[in-house]
Amino acid sequence: MATKKVVIIGSGPAAYTAAVYSARAMLEPVLFEGFMSGTAGGQLMSTTDVENYPGFPESVTGPELMDRMQRQAKRFGTTILAEDVQSINCSMRPFKVTGSSTEVFAHSVIIATGAMARRLDIKGARDGEFWQKGVSACAVCDGAIPIFRNKDLYIIGGGDSAMEEALYLTRYASRVFIVHRRDALRASKIMADRALHHPKITVLWDSVVEEVSGDKVVTSVSIKHLKSGEVSVHPAGGLFFAVGHEPNTTFLQGQLALDANGYIQVVPGTCRTSVVGIYAAGDVQDHVYRQAITAAGSGCMAALEIERELSALESQKV
Numbered sequence: 001m002a003t004k005k006v007v008i009i010g011s012g013p014a015a016y017t018a019a020v021y022s023a024r025a026m027l028e029p030v031l032f033e034g035f036m037s038g039t040a041g042g043q044l045m046s047t048t049d050v051e052n053y054p055g056f057p058e059s060v061t062g063p064e065l066m067d068r069m070q071r072q073a074k075r076f077g078t079t080i081l082a083e084d085v086q087s088i089n090c091s092m093r094p095f096k097v098t099g100s101s102t103e104v105f106a107h108s109v110i111i112a113t114g115a116m117a118r119r120l121d122i123k124g125a126r127d128g129e130f131w132q133k134g135v136s137a138c139a140v141c142d143g144a145i146p147i148f149r150n151k152d153l154y155i156i157g158g159g160d161s162a163m164e165e166a167l168y169l170t171r172y173a174s175r176v177f178i179v180h181r182r183d184a185l186r187a188s189k190i191m192a193d194r195a196l197h198h199p200k201i202t203v204l205w206d207s208v209v210e211e212v213s214g215d216k217v218v219t220s221v222s223i224k225h226l227k228s229g230e231v232s233v234h235p236a237g238g239l240f241f242a243v244g245h246e247p248n249t250t251f252l253q254g255q256l257a258l259d260a261n262g263y264i265q266v267v268p269g270t271c272r273t274s275v276v277g278i279y280a281a282g283d284v285q286d287h288v289y290r291q292a293i294t295a296a297g298s299g300c301m302a303a304l305e306i307e308r309e310l311s312a313l314e315s316q317k318v
């Protein structure tokens with residue numbers, strides 16, 4: 001493949017918006033959408049109704065929104081590769097982007113690989129224990145499977161994800177318990193109110209899950225009240241983590257400046273990273289807003305920044 005002007009890595013709102021803008025600017029983008037990583041389409045693929053993306057007054061499902069964005073990117077000529085990127089060589093320009101089966105050289109790269117749901121290291125919840133046998137980090141992806149039907153389900157976290165996922169689980173569970181380590185929620189008031197007023201939802205304040213037990217699947221959880229120190233065992237059909245996210249930056253192998261939590265550092269107000277020609281957009285560089293609309297906005301910014309850089313280089317040649 002000849003050297004491309006732009007390679008985009010990712011397939012969430014940031015990546016597809018960057019693709020739409022760069023394709024319409026005739027930059028002929030190549031987009032690696034991911035495959036084995038299971039992240040194609042990004043986090044919205046595991047979201048039900050998206051009520052806060054402008055232009056959809058009746059709401060839209062996450063997968064439908066992503067499908068629309070992908071079609072829009074394709075319509076203007078984006079080449080989409082269903083491959084994971086394994087590495088980027090940032091020490092040369094054009095940069096070498098190595099996918100699972102394709103190698104592409106690119107003048108500019110936009111990294112929009114997003115973030116993944118975090119898990120806690122709890123006895124019984126690890127790989128080879130009850131992980132994926134009643135323990136999950138995505139209620140919206142897994143909540144509908146039969147093992148969770150008409151059971152008491154537990155969800156850890158006090159943010160918007162915990163509220164959203166607890167509400168989602170009420171469709172299947174007999175009761176839902178939110179286990180939160182503090183006595184106040186981090187969630188927005190509207191989401192917190194919906195959860196707190198739901199008849200099937202109870203919040204266990206100042207509490208942590210100490211252990212998950214079961215036979216073939218989860219059957220109980222041990223919960224410690226942090227103020228009294230009391231530990232109690234509760235029948236449970238499932239445990240869900242909703243404790244935030246990890247940015248997908250491991251494949252960068254330390255070549256770009258990251259913050260203490262692994263998010264890519266960008267020059268404030270831009271998508272420029274510590275390497276000239278490499279840009280970052282969406283949740284991989286944003287631990288503050290983390291919304292589909294802000295991710296889309298930053299994807300647009302990255303594409304415009306590249307377009308301007310390339311135009312400036314062209315005019316220097318003339």
Ligand code: NDP
Pocket residue numbers: 052120156157158159160161162164181182185186188242243244245288289290291
């Ligand atoms: P947040 O970081 O907002 O919340 C994570 C929660 O997990 C916090 O309550 C935190 O507790 C808890 N937590 C973290 N680590 C631990 C631990 N080791 N043990 C126990 N609890 C822990 O993440 P979210 O995924 O909820 O939300 C991320 C962003 O996405 C937010 O900006 C949110 O507004 C947004 N969002 C919006 C939605 C919507 O509008 N529909 C839906 C989902 C998310 P503590 O509070 O004590 O720190």
